[in-house]
Amino acid sequence: MPEKVRITPIVASLLAVMLTEPSAEHYGLDLVRRTGLSAGTIYPVLMRLRKAEWVEATWEQIDPHEAGRPARRYYRLTAHGATAARTELEAMFRKLSIVPGITGEATA
Structure with a gap:
């Protein structure tokens, strides 16, 4: 059973x-760059998302010697993960927008 x-x-x-x-x-390094989070933060989250079946992972099919670098894990x-992620993020944003006393307006 997938994790929550x-x-x-x-x-x-x-x-x-x-x-x-x-x-x-x-791939991991790209996600590190794009999120500004560390690799030590990203990879455990990716593992949890895989266990929840929100994310799938595959190894790049290259010859590391010819490419001059190790194969990347993508x-x-x-489909379930994308739908669930959208739903959860929308719920989070809705919740944040109705926090009492925070309107984004300056008070005099």
Whole structure:
């Protein structure tokens, strides 16, 4: 049974980046750059998202010697993951917009 995903600000940041291109494959270092989070933060979140079946992972099919670098592991949102991520992020934004006393307006 898939694990439940707890949407923290870090998880939300990662999902928001992945949702910019929901069917695209993203590799870890690219996600680190795009989110501004550390690799030590990103990879455990990706593992939790995989266990929840929101993300799937595949290894790049290259010859590391010819490419001059190790093969990358690519992560992609599953159809269920993309739908669930949108739903959870929308709920988070709705909740944040109705916080009492925070309107975004300066008070005199």
